[in-house]
Amino acid sequence: MRGFLVSSVGVTCAAALALPLALSAPAQARPPAVTSEPAVPGSTQSLPLAPLGGERALGSGALEQGLTRRDVRPFSLVGIVWDDPAGELRGRVQVRTRAVGTGHWSGWQDVDTHNHEHAPDPGTAEAASSRVRGSTAPLWVGDSDGVEVRVQAEADARATAAGDSLLPRGMRLELVAPGADAAPAGARPDVRRAGAPLGLARGDAQAHAPRAGALSTAYAPESADTTDLETAASGEVPELASNVIPALSQLETEAEFLAERPAGDQRVKPHIGPRPRIVTRKGWGANEKLRERGFVYSKRVKAAFVHHTASGNNYRCSQVPSVIRSIYRYHVVSSGWRDIGYNFLVDRCGNIYEGRAGGVAKAVTGAHTLGFNTDSMGIAVLGSFGKTKPSKSAVTAIAKLTAWKLGLFGVNPRGKTYLKSGGGNLYKKGKNVRLNVISGHRDGFSTECPGWQMYTKLGTARKAAAKYQGR
Structure with missing residues (x-):
């Protein structure tokens, strides 16, 4: 894999996350039976x-x-x-x-x-x-x-x-x-100066890079399984030292969050987990010309739905950018959605990837859980987990991501919440449904997703996420 340019989105105050809904682009005509798009990557x-x-x-x-x-x-x-x-x-x-x-x-x-x-x-x-x-x-x-x-x-x-x-x-x-990796080799990271605005709803060109010294220059999956470490040793795992939002410690994350509060806001220090390392859309090579322009937001994030992509487990971590580009293109070009459906994606090595555009710290409305996309986020683990157990690295990544993102909105990962159904096969439209803050897709819709083996790990993820928040 080639090196990537650096971009970053910081953390914003939860009170500033509610933005006007963006208008969708005009509807386009259905393509002919046989189509091809050689003019764009992939x-x-x-x-x-x-x-x-x-x-x-x-x-x-x-x-x-x-x-x-x-x-x-x-x-x-x-x-x-x-x-x-x-x-x-x-x-x-x-x-x-x-x-x-x-x-x-x-x-x-x-x-x-x-x-x-x-x-x-x-x-x-x-x-x-x-x-x-x-x-x-x-x-x-x-x-x-x-x-x-x-x-x-x-x-x-x-x-x-x-x-x-x-x-x-x-x-x-x-x-x-999926097309070839778009980022040029040998790209050098930019450095975000102190005080740069955080959590922008933006395209990649508007993103801000991380502060100096925040990035590791080598691929180092946290809590990687033995097979993943063997893959890394063989040279098959790419260096992802650029085009990432860097991890921050607990104190750094809380400091950024508190700095973004409006003047005079004297609320007690929130429970926010450390910000995990996140590969940006530019990092996995998203072609921003495919998706609709503008963004759609909810008021807040009250729950996280965990999914599996059901795309099979036959991939290497070095292939993940290509896998995500393919899913993105399938969601937009083939299924007709405005963008990739998930807010975040996680691979077996524990890497976290930005999904639907609009700002990783914001309440971006996705297309992941029919009837419950409002006030929630969707996390998809790459693979199929009906019979296959997810890696420990993937479960840990879910815990770290939810500890941080839910913490921005003052939500306890081990708690319960209410979401209003938009309509589905389990709950009629308008019904207030009590759900775990970290739920599986099957909790909101009658489906096998995220696979039984993944579903049984959600209790572990809830407990770990609460611990990362300091609860």
Whole structure:
């Protein structure tokens, strides 16, 4: 990986975080069935699915769609989208891919079809956009240049008798290439002077860099697992010494927070955990031309929802910037959202990444937990954790991130809170729901996310986050 330029966003007073809602960009027309965007870093191939039959069918008598084995331009992430954003894909999706260079075809891999619960809240401008589509979760497959896909519907007796399928209309296979790392090699970090404004709602060009001496010049994951340390020793893990918001000690974090308070504010010293190290959007190479301009905010952050990306565990930490760029492009270009859905992402090495733009210290409204995106933040751990346990590094990163971010808003990670439902399959719109401050996605929506193995670790994260806050 190449070196990155430095940028930084500081901590702001919670009272200053509520900003006017930004207006969404005008709705754009739905793209044609086959699209490609060579003019910007990365690309998306969109291929319409066709009926399948014979030996390619997953089960006898089932109506299916898919694509036969074929050559395509290089890609690294796959997913299925369809026309109706409210429609569900009730069935099974499997893909096979051919690795670039070796020509080896993988076995059939399942794609998680339960992705509609990761979406903008009903009734919002983002949800109402004509660009929004239904979609599966994305699956990271690595550098590939061949693909085969099959989709089998779940049909009840009435649907079978009618000769119809429960598959949604307009299904297309999305093949996403993340593009090369955009940051130039050998870039030197800038230095933020004392007193520079903190916590800006900004694009990367408006970001402020960290103070001198705040950055380590080597990649050093905190509490890394043995496999991650072996990866680091082998040279596969990139140096992320630039384009990061540096970690601050407890005293430094509290000092920054107190310095940003309005004159005359005499409230007692808050419980805020140390600010963790965060890789910025520029750090993972976000193409800011993809997303809509402007930002949308809630009044505060009262809760954190933990997710898994369901994109598989077959990635190295050195590949994470590419994985995030691919998910970002899939959320915006393929699913039609205004930006990546999550506020933060965490990898298995414990690195934390800035997600949706608008300021890491601010109450940015995401598209992560359908019905509960207001007054909350979404943290997605890269991987699938239905059967696989998350790394200790990832759980620790969740604890550190929530200790800091929730602390800015005076929230106890071990506490309970109330959020008003925007509408979903567990709670009707307008219902005040009592939730853990650190909740799993399944607490607000009937879903497997964040996977049972991750869900069982949330108690550990709550306890650790409270300890980091000094409670």
